[in-house]
Amino acid sequence: MSRKSIILPKGRRARAGSPWIFSNEIRMDEAAKAITPGSVVNVRGEDGRAFGTGYFNPKSLIAIRLFSDDCDVAIDRDFFTARLKRALALRDSIYDRPFYRLVHAEGDGLPGLVIDRFDDTLTVQVGTAGMERQIETLIQSLEIVLKPKTIMLRNDAPSRGLEGLESYVKTAKGTGHRIAVEENGTRYIADLAEGQKTGWYYDQRDNRAFIAGFAKGKTVLDAYSYTGGFGILAAKAGAKEVVCLDSSAPALAIAEESARSNGVTVQAVKADVFEELERLKAAGETFDIVLTDPPPFVKSKKDLEPGAKAYRKLARLAADVTAPGGLMMIASCSHNIPQERFAQECAQGLLRAGRRAALIRQSGAGPDHPVHPLLPESAYLKALTYALD
Numbered sequence: 001m002s003r004k005s006i007i008l009p010k011g012r013r014a015r016a017g018s019p020w021i022f023s024n025e026i027r028m029d030e031a032a033k034a035i036t037p038g039s040v041v042n043v044r045g046e047d048g049r050a051f052g053t054g055y056f057n058p059k060s061l062i063a064i065r066l067f068s069d070d071c072d073v074a075i076d077r078d079f080f081t082a083r084l085k086r087a088l089a090l091r092d093s094i095y096d097r098p099f100y101r102l103v104h105a106e107g108d109g110l111p112g113l114v115i116d117r118f119d120d121t122l123t124v125q126v127g128t129a130g131m132e133r134q135i136e137t138l139i140q141s142l143e144i145v146l147k148p149k150t151i152m153l154r155n156d157a158p159s160r161g162l163e164g165l166e167s168y169v170k171t172a173k174g175t176g177h178r179i180a181v182e183e184n185g186t187r188y189i190a191d192l193a194e195g196q197k198t199g200w201y202y203d204q205r206d207n208r209a210f211i212a213g214f215a216k217g218k219t220v221l222d223a224y225s226y227t228g229g230f231g232i233l234a235a236k237a238g239a240k241e242v243v244c245l246d247s248s249a250p251a252l253a254i255a256e257e258s259a260r261s262n263g264v265t266v267q268a269v270k271a272d273v274f275e276e277l278e279r280l281k282a283a284g285e286t287f288d289i290v291l292t293d294p295p296p297f298v299k300s301k302k303d304l305e306p307g308a309k310a311y312r313k314l315a316r317l318a319a320d321v322t323a324p325g326g327l328m329m330i331a332s333c334s335h336n337i338p339q340e341r342f343a344q345e346c347a348q349g350l351l352r353a354g355r356r357a358a359l360i361r362q363s364g365a366g367p368d369h370p371v372h373p374l375l376p377e378s379a380y381l382k383a384l385t386y387a388l389d
C-alpha cells in the first residue's frame, strides 16, 4: 500500500486507546508536513508497531483522528457502509421512529462527522479536513444504507476554520428544507437550511420529556427556547402558560407555528435572556418551571473563567424568577467546561440567589449521542435540574 505513515515517538494517548493524537505527540518532520491535510495515514511506533488508521492534518492541533486501531484499513465505501449500518442498528434498537442523531462522530467510529436523521432527510455536518475528503464516498454509502430523499450539507460550523476548511451550506441531494421532526410523540417544525447547527437539537430529547412530566397546570419559562423544543412539549403536557424566550425572531416564529400545529399556544418573547431575567426579577414575576439552555459560554479553553462566571450568573437569575416550590433546569453545551465545574458554578449561583435547592437530576444527551469512552470531551451536554424551596 502506498499509504504514508506517521510515526509516534511516544504515542501515549494512542496506546491508551484515545482516538485523538495531538500534533506534539507525533514526529512532525518534513515528510509529515508535506502530507496533504486530510490524507488517510497509518500510525506506527518507532519500532514499526501498528497504532491504527486515521486521517492526518498537519495544520490542526488534533493532528490525527483514528478510524481503527489497525493499520492499512481501507477507508472506502465498504468501510463507511459498515459503520453506518452499525450506527443505524443502534438507533433502530432504541427508537420507534426514524428521527434521531444517526452519527455522533467518534462515538460512532466516524470522527469529524455528525448526521441527523429526519425520516428520509439527512443533515450532514463535516468538521475536519479528513472527513471533507470522504464526502463523496460517504454519500455513496448513505445511498446504500438509507436511500434518503434529501441530503443537506451543513458545513458551516465555525470550528471548520481550525482545519483550514471553508464554510458552506449545500443540498447534495433532493430539495426542500422545512421538515417535520417527530420527538416524544410531538411533531415539530424545523428549518434545516436556515436553522442553527443541523436545524434541530436532538440532544435534549430526554430532558424535554423529563421537564414536561412536571408541567401540568404550571407556568413555564423556556429561556433560549430556539424553536420551542421544551416549551411546546410542556404546553402539550398541560402547562397553564409557556413563555419561549430567545433572541432569534425566525426561531420564535417557527416555535409559534409549531405550537399552533400542535393545538397549543406559547408566548414568544424576543429578548436577550440576561436582560429579560433582570426585568422579570425587577417586576417580581416568577414561573413554576424555569429552564435555560444557552449557547456555549465556554467556546475554547481560554474562555473558561468568563464562561464559568456567566453560568453562575445565569443560575442566579434563573433562581430569582423561579417561584417557591418550583423547578429549575440549567444546561451547558460547552465541551470546554467539566461537569464538576459547571455544577459548582450553578451551586454558587443558587447560593447567591439565597435559594435552598435540591439537585434532583443530572443528565446529558440521549443515547443517540454515544460517547467514546476514552474521549470524555464528546460528552458535551450537561443538564442539572433542581427543586427549589
Ligand code: SAH
Pocket (backbone or CB within 6 Å): 196, 200, 201, 204, 223, 224, 225, 226, 227, 228, 229, 230, 245, 246, 247, 248, 251, 271, 272, 273, 274, 293, 294, 295
Ligand atoms: N433549547 C433549545 C435549543 C437552544 S440553542 C431547544 O430545545 O431546541 C440556543 C438558543 O439561544 C438559540 O436559539 C439562540 O438564538 C439563542 N440565543 C443565543 N444568545 C442569546 C441571548 N443572548 N439571548 C437570548 N437568546 C439567545
